[in-house]
Amino acid sequence: MSTQSFAPPASVSIWDAAHAADARRPRSRQRQLGASDTICSRRAGYILHGVERTHSPDMRAAILGTYIHQGLLEDARREYGWLVERTVTDEVLRGHIDIVQLDAATAARLPKRHRPVQPADVVTVEDVKTKSGRIWDRVVRYGPTAAEMRQVLLYADLLRTVGFADVPGQRYLHRLGPIDVQHIRFRFVCRDTGEEHVQEFAFDPWLATEARWWVDRVLEAPTPEDLPRDHDGPGLSVICDNCAFRGTCWPGVPPGMPAQTILVHDDADRAQALADYVRGHEMYREGKRLKEKARAMLADSPEGRYGDNELGWSGGNPKQEVDVAAMVEQFEDADLVVPMLPDAEAMVEVLRRAGMTVPMRKAAGQRTPRSIKVSPARPTA
Ligand code: SF4
Structure with missing residues (x-):
């Protein structure tokens, strides 16, 4: 009788499955600008020019966000009859609007079975964002980032100019033609506590035009390198730390040196960096003075x-x-x-x-x- 020993199966990480599934999601593969791509001009340029990715960023937090997001949207669709995850597209942009709430007049143009339970006062485009507890205070205080605002404006503008995309599952919506979006809502959900924070804005056509200019500038650039890096680079910006193009964007960094060293070419660059350093120090000193005085003033104040x-x-x-x-x-x-x-x-x-x-x-x-x-x-x- 042969004695055969079995090694325990190599332990697998459940994240391998999650990453594989995430890589197959359309937004991970598309060449049109998607949800997170308007965060940086240079990154948008790399995507539009089909440049190879140099890194696979850690997607775990984003994937968890996607799971929560999908669960919340699906329940909102079932319970409230909201239109969720609806596609809008043109030749450059493609995205999913998290929630569209139609007003009564628009809803009345839909077949009865597709009408929402409760129409909105005006057509509202809503974006649901999950955020970590670490940055929650900042989210509540300052609301959406410029990139988040740009993304929603672009999608809402597509709805106003093109309407819902002509794709399976929403042909009945496509037939409505352009939709008169009046309102934008951000719904932030804290991933750690479940806290919900809502911010609302009237749709501003001027801001939408500005967002469109941003895209046009990216489109007109002959190469991605003609576009600015909108963030400070690996080690200083989490956006760059998690950017799939950071190898191409920050080439030739000397070993052991910060990536930002490649921004200095001559003494004029050194002079500018020094001037920035001095200005930063002055701002820090002034900020510190202000905080110390306010802290002292509040020392005996109750919570x-x-x-x-x-x-x-x-x-x-x-x-x-x-x-x-x-x-x-x-x-x-x-x-x-x-x-x-x-x-x-x-x-x-x-x-x-x-x-x-x-x-x-x-x-x-x-x-x-x-x-x-x-x-x-x-x-x-
Ligand atoms: S590394 Fe940073 S600056 Fe460069 S493309 Fe990515 S996000 Fe933009």
Whole structure:
């Protein structure tokens, strides 16, 4: 009888499956500008010119975002009858509008079974964005980024000029022709807490034209290198850190040097970088002065909402110190040798190594540092 040993199967990562599925999604393969491609002029240029990607960025957070996004949109479609994930396209742009809410007049032009449960007052294009808790305060305070705004404006403009794309599953919508979008809504959802934050804008044709100019400028550039890098580069910008074209965009970086060194060609560039450094330092000093004064002014203010901001405090708790007398007792109980002159540090080390709790007591009159926490005021319910 042969004795055959079986090696356990090589452990697989569930992310391999997620990445493979993500790579097959149309937006991962298309050459038209998609959702995240208007974030940088140079990146948009690489896509339109069909340049090979040099990197496979870490997509895990984005994929998680996609899962949450799909779940929320599907439930909104089922429960409210909203139009979700509808395609708009022209020869350059292609994208999916997360949610379109039709007004009563437009909805009435649809076959009965396709009409929404509750029409909107005006036609509204909505974008649902999931965000990490790490940047949530910034999202609530400042709303959509310029690139996010540009993307929605472009898609809403496609709806106004072309209408819904003529693709299977939405031919009945395509037959409506151009749609008079009046309103834009961003719905941010925090990936960590589920908190929801909504910001609304009237559709502004001027801003849409500006977004279109941005695309035209990308289209007119003879090469991607004629387009500006809109971000500061690997190591300084997470957008560049996660850009599939960063190898092409930042070529010839000397080993061990920051990518940005390739931006300096001569002494004029050095002079400019130095001038920027000095200006940055001045802005930092002024910002620091402003913050320190405001922090001092607020030192005895209670937590609460003041204007656009929420004031909170952390720390300021009684400080703990090692209780040497209790530790000596603990040593004696455990039959350990107590040094003639108790050496707190060495005794703590012995207790820790033995897996025993180090006794602590409140340090008389001492408190931990108090930290200020300023966050955007949340809308009251
Ligand atoms: S590396 Fe940064 S600057 Fe270059 S194309 Fe990508 S996002 Fe734009």
